[in-house]
C-alpha cells in the first residue's frame with residue numbers, strides 16, 4: 001500500500017526519537033535485530049520467491065542464492081563480527097601524546113534513508129539495512145515501485161521481525177520519495193540509476209547529508225586472444241543471464257581481437273544451447289524483463305543496431321520475455337553503446353590491439369567493474385594501472401560479489417560510497433575522535449600559552465624544520 005505522504009515526516013520523527021532514546025546502542029540488541037533479518041529471510045523464503053516470480057519472473061534458484069541466501073549470510077556474519085567492528089580504538093601515537101588517551105569512538109550516524117531499486121530488491125534493501133542496524137542507526141526503507149508485490153510483502157514482513165520503532169518501510173513512487181528527500185537524514189544510501197542519483201544528491205546537498213550512491217553503467221569485458229575463448233564465453237554468458245542481464249555488474253559489451261570474434265560467437269552459441277536446450281523464452285531458469293517500458297527500450301536498441309545479430313533472441317512483449325541476443329561487429333556510435341544495456345543483449349566490439357581496447361574503455365565514463373580474461377600478468381597489470389573502474393575482475397564475471405569482505409563501490413559515473421559487510425557498517429558509522437587531557441601534563445603544555453619565549457617558539461614550530469628524506473627519483 002502506498003504510504004500517505006502526510007505521514008512521512010512523522011515516521012522520520014518517530015525513528016529519530018527512538019535513536020535518541022538510546023535503544024539501538026547495545027551491541028546485543030543490534031545482533032538480535034540482525035538475526036531477526038536472517039530469520040525473516042529463512043522463514044519467509046517461499047513468500048519472497050513467489051513475490052519475485054510475480055514481479056520479475058525470477059528463477060527460484062536465483063532468488064534463493066542471490067537474494068535470500070546472501071541476506072542470511074551477510075546478516076549472520078555481520079552480527080558475529082560486530083563486537084570486533086564496534087570496538088573503541090586507541091591509535092598508535094607518539095609517546096608524549098599517550099597520556100592524552102587518544103580514542104576513536106564508533107558512533108552511529110543516526111536516522112538514515114535507504115532507497116533501493118527493483119532488480120535485486122531484497123539484497124539491495126537488506127544489505128545496507130544490515131550495515132545501518134549493525135552501526136546502531138534507525139532506518140526508513142524505500143523499496144522500488146517497479147516490484148509492487150515484493151515491496152508490499154516487505155511492508156508486511158519488516159514489522160513482524162524488526163522493532164517497528166527502528167525500521168519502517170515507506171512504499172510509493174516519485175511523490176513519496178520526493179517527500180522523503182525533503183527531510184533531513186543523517187545518511188542517504190541510494191542504489192539505482194544516475195539520473196535519479198542527481199535528484200537525490202541535490203536534495204541531500206540542501207541538508208549537507210552524507211550520501212552513498214551505488215549506480216551502474218557499461219561494464220566492459222576485454223578478452224585476450226591467447227585466453228581460452230570457450231571458457232571465457234561460458235563464464236561471460238553465465239554472468240549475462242542472471243536476472244536476464246538486469247544486474248548492475250552485468251557484462252555490458254565485449255572487446256576482442258578482430259580475428260577471434262567468430263570463435264567467440266561460436267562458443268556463445270554452443271554454451272547457450274547447453275544452458276537452455278529449448279531456448280530461454282519459456283525457461284523457468286531465465287528471468288523476465290521488469291516492465292513493458294524496459295522491454296520496449298531493449299527491443300528498440302536492437303532494432304537500431306548496425307551490428308550483425310548472430311544469436312537471435314526471440315522476444316515476447318506480452319510476457320516481457322527476451323532471450324539472450326549476441327550482436328557482433330558493433331562499432332563506436334552504435335545504439336548498443338549508447339547507454340547501460342541492463343538486459344540480455346551482448347554486443348561484441350572488435351578491436352585491433354590491447355591499446356585500442358584500453359583507449360575505448362578510457363574514452364567512456366568509469367564503469368562499475370572492468371572484466372578481463374587473460375593469463376598474461378603484464379596485461380593484467382597494464383589494465384590495473386591504465387584504466388579506472390569500481391572493481392576489476394580477471395577471468396570471471398560477477399562471482400566476485402560472493403566475496404563480501406571486498407569493498408564494493410563505483411567511481412565517477414558509477415557512484416561512490418563503499419559497501420558490503422564491514423564497509424557498510426563503516427558507511428553508517430561516524431569515527432568520533434577524542435582525547436582526554438590529564439591535569440598533570442600542564443607543565444608540558446606550558447609553552448603553548450602566550451606570551452611565547454624564543455625557546456617556546458622554537459619548540460612549537462619545530463615541525464617546520466623537519467629534515468625531509470631525499471627521494472630516489
Ligand code: NAD
Pocket residue numbers: 115116117118119120124142143144145146172173174177178191192193194196199214215216217247248249340342368410415
Ligand atoms: P528504480 O527505477 O527502482 O529506482 C530506484 C529508486 O529510485 C526507487 O526506489 C524509486 O522509487 C526511486 N526513484 C525513481 N524515480 C525517482 C525520482 N524522480 N525521485 C526520487 N526517487 C526516485 O531502479 P533503477 O534506477 O532503474 O535501477 C537500475 C539501475 O540501478 C541501473 O543503472 C543499475 O546499474 C543500478 N544498480 C546499481 C547497483 C549497485 O550496487 N551499484 C545495484 C543494482 C542496480
